[in-house]
Amino acid sequence: MSEVRAIVLHRSRRSLLAALLAAAICEAGAADAGRGEQLYEARCGGCHSIDTDRVGPRHAGLLGRKAGSIEGFDYSPALRAAGFTWDGERLGRWLADPEALVPGQRMNVSVGHIADRADLIAYLARAGRSSAGKR
Secondary structure (H helix, E strand, O other): OOHHHHHHHHHHHHHHHHHHHHHHHHHHOOOOHHHHHHHHHHHHOOOOOOOOOOOOOOOOOOOOOEOOOOOOOOOOHHHHOOOOEOOHHHHHHHHHOHHHHOOOOOOOOOOOOHHHHHHHHHHHHHHHHHHHHHO
16 A cells, blocks of 8 residues: 555544544534534634625535535535535534545635534534524
8 A cells, every 4th residue: 555545544534533423422412512602703703604605605504404505605616516415424524624525625724623523513503403593
């Protein structure tokens, strides 16, 4: 196995393990949506909003929505063609390493700590439910 292939395989395994752990944390109820809201404002709010599109798309109703599907938002061709629906596991993988999940996407930010990812996912799940009636 070439060195490059070994590195890619290692990163893929690491991303998968991180996503599975994030999903387990969310399932166990250990994620803190309140802390996730603070993280969202500090780390995501410059480009994203819950209810309006900015540099990045709005996040209301993200979980359960097809990737790249908000009408009128200028997604990368890679994300528009991704063909999956956002769930907690996939969002955990995205936050850990967007480029590993969707090569060619435009987001160049990742969230390194698994607890931070779990808290962000818990917040987005809560915010998505509370914003559903506003649309």
